[in-house]
Amino acid sequence: MVQFDAREILGRLAELREGDAPTHGGRVLSYVYDSGVPEIDLLAADAIRMVQPVNGLDPTTFTSVAVMERDLIAFARGLLRGGEGIVGSVTTGGTESCLLAVKTARDAWRAAGGQGRPRLVAPTTVHAAFQKAAHYFDLVLDLVPVDVASGRVEADRIAQRLGSDVALVVVSAPSYPFASLDPVEAVAAQCDDVGIACHVDACIGGLILPFWSTGDGEAVPPWDFSVRGVTSISADLHKFGYAPKGASVLLHRDRDRQRLQYFATTSWPGYPVVNPTILGSKSAGALAASWAIVEALGADGFAELAQSCLRATRALVDIVGDIEGLRVMGDPVGPLLAVAADTSVPAESRVDPHHWADQARARGWLLQLQPGLEQADGTRLPHTTHLTVTPVTLERIDELEAVLRASAAEVRGVAAVAPADLLATLPADLLAGLAGGDASLDSEAALQVLRQIGLVGVEAGAGAASARLPERMAPFLALIETLPHALTERLLIELLARIVEPR
Numbered sequence: 001m002v003q004f005d006a007r008e009i010l011g012r013l014a015e016l017r018e019g020d021a022p023t024h025g026g027r028v029l030s031y032v033y034d035s036g037v038p039e040i041d042l043l044a045a046d047a048i049r050m051v052q053p054v055n056g057l058d059p060t061t062f063t064s065v066a067v068m069e070r071d072l073i074a075f076a077r078g079l080l081r082g083g084e085g086i087v088g089s090v091t092t093g094g095t096e097s098c099l100l101a102v103k104t105a106r107d108a109w110r111a112a113g114g115q116g117r118p119r120l121v122a123p124t125t126v127h128a129a130f131q132k133a134a135h136y137f138d139l140v141l142d143l144v145p146v147d148v149a150s151g152r153v154e155a156d157r158i159a160q161r162l163g164s165d166v167a168l169v170v171v172s173a174p175s176y177p178f179a180s181l182d183p184v185e186a187v188a189a190q191c192d193d194v195g196i197a198c199h200v201d202a203c204i205g206g207l208i209l210p211f212w213s214t215g216d217g218e219a220v221p222p223w224d225f226s227v228r229g230v231t232s233i234s235a236d237l238h239k240f241g242y243a244p245k246g247a248s249v250l251l252h253r254d255r256d257r258q259r260l261q262y263f264a265t266t267s268w269p270g271y272p273v274v275n276p277t278i279l280g281s282k283s284a285g286a287l288a289a290s291w292a293i294v295e296a297l298g299a300d301g302f303a304e305l306a307q308s309c310l311r312a313t314r315a316l317v318d319i320v321g322d323i324e325g326l327r328v329m330g331d332p333v334g335p336l337l338a339v340a341a342d343t344s345v346p347a348e349s350r351v352d353p354h355h356w357a358d359q360a361r362a363r364g365w366l367l368q369l370q371p372g373l374e375q376a377d378g379t380r381l382p383h384t385t386h387l388t389v390t391p392v393t394l395e396r397i398d399e400l401e402a403v404l405r406a407s408a409a410e411v412r413g414v415a416a417v418a419p420a421d422l423l424a425t426l427p428a429d430l431l432a433g434l435a436g437g438d439a440s441l442d443s444e445a446a447l448q449v450l451r452q453i454g455l456v457g458v459e460a461g462a463g464a465a466s467a468r469l470p471e472r473m474a475p476f477l478a479l480i481e482t483l484p485h486a487l488t489e490r491l492l493i494e495l496l497a498r499i500v501e502p503r
């Protein structure tokens with residue numbers, strides 16, 4: 001009989017968890033989606049426990065999986081105004097939904113006679129999951145520049161990129177970086193006219209935009225299956241479905257098209273494999289939790305939570321708009337927004353959004369820093385700070401307002417970290433190496449650079465490294481903006497790889 005001390009083990013886990021950012025209470029304005037209803041979390045935990053030993057791989061053996069999935073698809077397609085013909089799957093998250101939307105489109109394009117590498121057309125603001133999808137499934141990624149003031153793409157600019165090599169156009173409802181709602185109706189119609197598939201990435205908006213209205217109290221322009229030409233939609237249950245991580249839905253308008261999402265083989269000596277999603281054996285935990293939450297809340301419950309998000313978002317837009325030196329980027333649609341420096345006021349009145357976020361962080365509030373980015377046409381998107389609003393935000397809106405105002409006051413007039421100053425702080429030999437733009441560092445050389453930048457402690461031996469996020473993130477983000485993408489990508493890979501190497 002195995003002997004162990006569960007309390008001691010869980011005690012250590014509890015200690016580890018103390019190092020985590022707080023998942024509840026609204027101080028982290030990204031990553032976590034706190035409904036503010038503890039009963040929902042308890043219900044989800046109980047549901048997970050009940051299916052803990054189930055293998056979600058096979059809904060014919062574990063029939064509860066099929067029933068829960070069916071119910072969730074029915075709920076989602078109702079919200080997204082899709083009829084009987086809309087079919088879909090529950091996936092393990094937004095990224096998997098996006099990957100599968102692209103894989104399906106690629107295979108449909110090939111089935112229709114497409115040869116060579118197909119193109120994926122999307123605005124610069126499309127979620128990075130689509131860059132990953134293009135990389136995994138070997139599509140040419142064609143990113144269309146957005147307006148640098150509003151963060152919105154013009155439908156015409158997408159229309160200009162359409163052609164017979166395009167397997168998929170992706171638009172967002174809304175985009176993650178700026179909460180911009182892409183012109184879905186116009187783009188989808190153009191796609192439909194020439195027979196190109198159009199995916200709406202509603203990973204973040206899918207379960208909340210159905211209950212949203214714009215700043216003027218108008219309905220959100222149509223972006224769902226009511227729009228002609230929309231062929232598929234992704235919507236995350238683990239965002240505004242308030243479910244624990246590991247659940248999303250991917251819906252398709254066309255049954256035959258959706259069958260291309262599947263992988264099946266009977267040509268190995270084992271059990272027949274038929275998977276609509278990427279994983280094989282998988283947990284049914286997040287599925288069961290999502291199902292239970294949808295049963296508990298129903299559309300009315302979701303609507304109520306959305307109202308709380310809507311009020312908090314309106315309040316935040318007003319608060320930020322009222323802070324001298326900051327501006328809300330564009331016209332956000334949904335419970336998220338990005339904040340940029342207001343360059344219409346003199347430099348001494350401006351607030352750099354990254355310094356601002358660092359001040360808020362020192363007060364225990366985590367806002368998400370987003371780097372500036374040069375687009376394919378040479379225009380430059382400003383660096384911004386992202387806030388995702390959840391139902392709990394409203395309860396603490398006064399506290400948050402005080403933090404946002406005080407943080408701005410502390411850094412008003414302080415210039416953004418300048419690339420030249422930043423580079424001057426780096427060792428000369430490192431700079432010489434960087435000038436060569438050499439991103440083909442081996443893991444040892446990459447580790448040395450990380451140490452020189454101060455992102456990795458020097459105490460660690462040759463193998464393991466203790467990563468420490470800097471106290472202030474603004475210089476770190478400036479580094480990302482300044483150095484070549486290939487280099488920062490390589491360095492970040494090293495950082496993330498080293499933190500899980502056994503000490």
Ligand SMILES: *Cc1c(COP(=O)(O)O)cnc(C)c1O
Pocket residue numbers: 093094095096098127129172174175176201202203204236
């Ligand atoms: C979150 C998100 C994704 C990817 O989702 P994950 O669940 O993090 O994998 C894709 N698109 C948008 C717009 C998102 O907000």
